[in-house]
Amino acid sequence: MxxxxxxxxxxxxxxxxxxxxxxxxxxxxxxxxxxxxxxxxxEIEIKGYRFDAGPSLFTLPAQVEELFRISGKDPKEHFEYIQLPVACHYFWEDGNHVKAWGDINRFADEVEIKLGEPASHVREALKRSAFIYDHLSPLFMHRSLHRFGTWTNKEALKSYLKMGKLGIFSTMNKANEKQFTNPKMVQLFNRYATYNGSNPYETPATLNIIPHLEFNIGAFFPKKGxxxxxxxxxxxxxxxxxxxxxxxxxxxxxxxxxxxxxxxxxxxxxxxxxxxxxxxxxxxxxxxxxxxxxxxxxxxxPKSSSALIFYWGIKKVFPELDLHNILFSEDYQTEFEHIFHKKRIYEDPTVYINITSVYKSDDAPKGCMNWFTMINVPNNQGQNWDSMIAEARKNIIAKVNRILKTDIEPLIEVEDVLEPRTIESRTSSANGALYGNSSNNKYAxxxxxxxxxxxxxxxxxxxxxxxxxxxxxxxxxxxxxxxxxxx
Structure with a gap:
């Protein structure tokens, strides 16, 4: 048996x-x-709108495909996805906006035209990201760190000689300040710390491994969400x-x-x-x-950050928005200080809007969009969440209105909310933290x-x-x- x-x-x-x-x-x-x-x-369905409730970014699809292949099945017959032409559309309060094209050269050229950041800086940053991935992914992603053999194999020995170049002894922010001249580009690349709920001003620069996944390998979207x-x-x-x-x-x-x-x-x-x-x-x-x-x-x-998500059914199509959109805070460092040290929500939060109806039209009624509107927030430490959520909602709407030059409130016809308390109750995540322990030190x-x-x-x-x-x-x-x- x-x-x-x-x-x-x-x-x-x-x-x-x-x-x-x-x-x-x-x-x-x-x-x-x-x-x-x-x-x-x-997923969540509300009056004709469908929302992916949680993770919204899809990278490394080979990890999903492998499960079908080891089962003797053709992944394409069971799970279909597309590669995104634009990984994310970034917006700032001063009217600047940049599309992170999947084509690296096009992205680099756009950054140079829009922000004055030399295209070569973007290409070099992504080369460094690939370098980190090539040396650390065999060690940290594909093997147990708790087995002796992990530390004595060829890949590990090769990585030991490169430790100074892998960002272990610097923070993500410091590394990005060396890579870019425009603070907006530093902010854009600092954003990748949020992919595992960390603070870019404290987390090791090794997390600059993440842009490699999104740009050099690609960002994707499952055709069915x-x-x-x-x-x-x-x-x-x-x-x-x-x-x-x-x-x-x-x-x-x-x-x-x-x-x-x-x-x-x-x-x-x-x-x-x-x-x-x-x-x-x-x-x-x-x-x-x-x-x-x-x-x-x-x-x-210490636990990672959590999220406050408003699922909004919007009675309008905004052609300037893509699948992934970021409306940046004017003071990124202060935002993270609020999240990780003050355990509060900053009054000018960075707003992420995911809109799957851009690629999957039946996720919203005709002429409408399904906005998964999220900000990073502290994990649950017993704060007055009802008051904080109400204030955050006002600040999010005000920011959307300023940057998109609209009045979004009357366009919201359906709404649901997910926040640290409900994240914990629905998913058993300690303190509603999205990623378990934080990665805000080099030993994390x-x-x-x-x-x-x-x-x-x-x-x-x-x-x-x-x-x-x-x-x-x-x-x-x-x-x-x-x-x-x-x-």
Whole structure:
């Protein structure tokens, strides 16, 4: 009889883990507290408008395709996507705006024309980003940092000789100030710290690895929306024989003689040979692992930022807006000081607007747009969120009105809100933090939980709160790293 595996949670990493474990010969059962799969990667439908509820940027599609290929299927027959001609459209208060074209040379030329930043600076910055990726991705993205072999292989030894050039000893902001002459370009490249909920004025310059994914490899969009990543992998898992139980919150991971032997669900014990936890690591230890030894150093690490999202159905089409749009704050550093140190929302926030109806017209009624309108906010520390959200909404609308020269309020015909408290309640993310622990120091990569338990045999971890980190590609890689540890 084949071995049994239980996966706790059907976030994107849990789905990938279940698929990979099937190929390892396990019978796989997934227990999910929500009535739907996908975790943060879900969707909302309101009166003719459809919104991708969570992650909105799609990079490294090969990580999704690999799951179909190892299952003997042609990815194109199950999951379709396009490469974006424009990665993002950036706007500033002084009227300047720049399109980050997928064609690097076109982007560099536009920056030179619009902002006076030499095109060569953009090309060099993206070359440096590729250099960081080539040296660090084999080490930090594709292997466990908690296994000796990771540090003694050829790629690791090669990287040791380049440490000074990889940004480990500088901050993202300082590195970008050296790369660019125009503060707007520094701000544009500092923005990539938000991709894992960090502060560009504190996080290591190694995070300048991220632009490589978006520009040198490309930004993409699933033809059926981001939620199709969830749906296609869920369907694949079902076809392979994974058994899903929804509305089934795990109450405890069962441990006997320092071995994980199953889980307790709805007062019933379900036994297995291995247990994989896709739940946020911090909340897992506080709840389903509360009887076990607590990794206090990891649990007490500062958490990443969170998000405040307004899902707005807009009764107008704005042709100047693309799929991804950024309306920058006038004082970026002060904005991050508010988020990470004052634990408040800055009065002039950077506003991100994601509009999938630009590429998927049926996501909004004719002549309308679906605005996923988001700002970065602190994680939940018991602030007066009702008051802060009301004030932030006014400030967001005022900023949109100034930059787009419009009056957006009367155009909003539907609205829903997602904020740190509801992010935590719906996805079990500790404090509503989007990416688990923050990456605001050079040791942060080493202070993420491993993809296995060092104290409990047969217990494994995947997802954005453990190694290698948050975001769709890293969550998928966490499942891959985890599965490679299992015989």
């Amino acid at each position: 084949s071995k049994k595996a239980i996966v706790i949670g059907s976030g994107i990493a849990g789905l990938a883990a279940s698929i990979r474990l099937i190929h390892k010969g396990f019978q796989v059962v997934v227990f999910e507290a929500n009535p739907y799969p996908g975790g943060k990667l879900s 981001m939620h199709d990543i969830t749906l296609s992998l869920y369907k694949l898992a079902l076809e392979l024989g994974v058994n899903f139980h929804f509305n089934s919150k795990v109450e405890e991971i069962l441990v006997e003689n320092k071995k994980a032997v199953g889980v307790k669900v709805k007062e019933n014990n379900r036994f297995s040979d291995i247990v994989v936890n896709n739940m946020d690591m911090v909340n897992a230890y506080k709840s389903i692992l509360r009887k076990q030894k607590q990794p206090k150093l990891l649990l007490n690490q 990569a080493f202070l993420r939980h491993a993809n296995y338990s060092s104290d409990i045999q047969n217990l494994y971890f995947c997802g954005g709160s453990v190694h290698p980190g948050g975001g769709i590609p890293l969550c998928l890689l966490s499942a891959k790293i985890m599965s490679e540890m299992i015989g």
